[in-house]
Amino acid sequence: MKAENAKRDEIEQGEWNYRLVERAQQGDTEAFGELIERHRSKARGLAERITGDPHMADDIVQDALIRAFLHLGSLVDTSRFLPWFHRIVRNQANMRLRRGGPHGREMPFTSLGAGDGARVDWDDLDSILHHLARTAADATLSDLDPAESLLRKEVYETIHALLHCLTPKEREIFRAYFFRQLSPEEIASMYRMSTGSIYTYIHRTRQKLRKEHIRVSLGLVPDKGGCGLTKHNVLQLPDWQAHSTVKTTFVDSVRRMLATVGDYREPAALMGISGFAFRMKISNQTTFADSIYIFDWRGALRTFLEGLGYQITILCGQLSDSPIPLLGAVERFPVVLPIEESILPFIRKYIDLGKPVLYFDTMPAKPYVHEWSVIYGYDDERRIVYVTDQMLPEGRTLSYDDVADNPVRFAAGIDGILQKAAEARPSGESELRQQAERTVRFAVDYARHGCDYHPMTAYLRYTSGLAAYDRWMGHLRSSHVIPNRYGIGQLSAVYAETKRYASLYLRSAPFEGEAKRLTLLASDAYEQAAEAMGQLSLCVPFVRSSEMLPPEMREICAGYLNQAKEFETAAIGYMEKALTFI
Structure with a gap:
């Protein structure tokens, strides 16, 4: 009986591993994380048996994990994940031993090879x-x-x-x-x-x-390790209540930057003017949250801030030897060096001018994997920058090394007001109406035709506009796709809020007559779409979980999405008619 139970457990474990591997191959990082947690201890034991060194075993397993994640797509037989992963561990361990020569362990670089x-x-x-x-x-x-x-x-x-x-x-x-x-x-x-601390010192x-x-x-000026002239400058950010933050952190961070220089904007206005109130994008693979971030960062930011009357400078890049998150948005960036001189002077310049820096952070507090933030101070003596974090009202710090080693480099600062700022920043009724008309035209065009930004990498594909609803519902109803639960949680929370801001923006649009009536109808429809999306968010909250959605819950979620689609489709129809009267 015990043997039968053990056999049954083994089969169930094998099936669960199989499912996790398939999800991980589709890019589900949560599934990969659970997969590795199941097998990390065995892999470490294998590495330690080969090398005889527990500290080296930890390094070997870490290297093996990175290689396994990067090459998981090459595994044809997903049922063979464990032998495949152990082979990677053995290869890494043997490589370390070959470098260690006759010592059979990682001595202090004494035996990395025998060349002249x-x-x-x-x-x-x-x-x-x-x-x-x-x-x-x-x-x-x-x-x-x-x-x-x-x-x-x-x-x-x-x-x-x-x-x-x-x-x-x-x-x-x-x-x-x-x-x-x-x-x-x-x-x-x-x-x-x-x-272990000594190994950490040596590595650092x-x-x-x-x-x-x-x-x-x-030929750069050598780093004096903080021995030269050091500076410390931390800007006073305006009070920022947690309830006033925007889940679309790109817009929220720009809003903080503007408020710091004395330009206070309502979130609904910025969400509408930027177009983010009307954007929606879904990965063609599964319900990954990365689709929220896939747009032309440089073009969107420049158009957004120039539309508000500001001239900006953007610093961007990607590190060559690091796995790059959000590759679809970053692949066009130049390759940069992981040194402070390529990023810290830029940050100091704007902080010293009294202007915070927009920064893409790949180390925010949970549950976020990466988010937009604002750097508002630096300390040369402590070698840290001060950065906002949506999950931490008090903010937090990053070391200079963290900033230089960020695999995605994106920072932007406000240089000043454009010469035609009076035209670009509307104040009269006529100018405000023209700006609202541009926003409505963007919303209609985006809904009907989707986003005009497409990644160059072949396997990164996304569906945007109203068609994104069909893609999302297709993921939930497909027998061949395992929906990413964490992604659904973030997507539904963010898009429920964006549609609510779309409603608020349209309600304040300064149109008249029939155009005003139709725009208000569109506003009501967006409010209903936001309500349906909010119900989806309640069903699948934005929390870390590797549990899969049962079929009945997937169908309930698809039902809420269909409701949201019907309401947003009606809203787009009202806006199209409103444009004929403007």
Whole structure:
């Protein structure tokens, strides 16, 4: 009986793994996370058995997880996930051992290989450190070779020239590890620290040295590690009540920027003018929340703020060696370097002018994965910036390293008011009516024809406008698609709010006569669409969960979506008629 129960449990576990793998292959990060939590301990045990080093095993598993996530789409037989993942772990462990040579473990770069000095790649810090450690280990032998002694001297001088970017404690641990060839265990005993902390210091030190090596290679002023002139500047943001925030954080953050420079705008007005009150987009794969963020960031921001009368400067990029979230929106950005000089001066410039910086944050508080925010201060001594966070009214801080290492770089600052600001920022009834007409025309065009921004990457496809409802309902009713529950929660919460703001904006539109009557009817229809979407949000709240929606709940959700679609379709029809009277 026990054997039968065990067999049944094994089959059920296998089926659940199979489902999780399929969802993860579709890009469901929650499913991948649960999948890994199930198998992480076994993978770590395997890595530790191969290497004999628990600390190295943690690094190996982390590397294996990244590779598994990036290449999960290449796994043809999803039932073979565990052997496939274990093979990645073995490959990573064996690679580490090959680098460790006869030691069979990751010694302090002593045994990264057995090349001669001529093989040193002077543009690659890892190659330099490899040669440094090797020559230190072979010092007694190489003393017989004058050329090797000279080369070793040059390597030491190269590394010493970079050490000024480290703190005193980091320098001491670095010298003990690389120059004196002490093991992390011996260094931990010297400083009365845990071995794990020493590994963290070594890892952080290598990152700092790599960045400093880039600086030196580019001829930039070396980082003095905070020893030079330091500054501290934190702007006073206007009071911001939690109930006044907008879930579309792109608009909410722009609103904060404007308020800080004395330009207070109602959220409904900004949601309407920006067009975000009327946007709706759904991934063609499943109900991912990423569709909220897939638009032309540079074009949308520039058009939005120039329409309000402001001139802006945008700094954007993507890191070359990092997995890039929201690739569909970022793929057109240039590749940038992970160094402070490429981003911190930009932030300091605008903060010192009394203007906060729009910033895309990939490290916000839960439940968000990434969101728009505002950087409103910096502290050179503590090496931090102050950033807003929708989940933390008091805000929080990011280290300079966090900002430089953000795989998605997007920052923007307000330079000033355009010369034609009086025309761009309407104040009279006629100008306000023209602006409202432009917004209504955008809403109708977007609903009928969708968004004109499309990712270049072939597998990233999205449906927008009224057609997004059909795509969403299709995901819920399809037997071949596993809806992303977390995504549904965020999509429904955000779109319920955007449709409510669409209603508020249309209600205040300064039209007259029949155009006004039709616009008010459209406003009422949007309010009904918002109500239906709000019911969907109650059914699937925006919380982290790997549970799948049962079929009956999926049909209920599709029903609410169909109601919302009918009301929004009616609203678009009213606006089309209103345009004929304007």
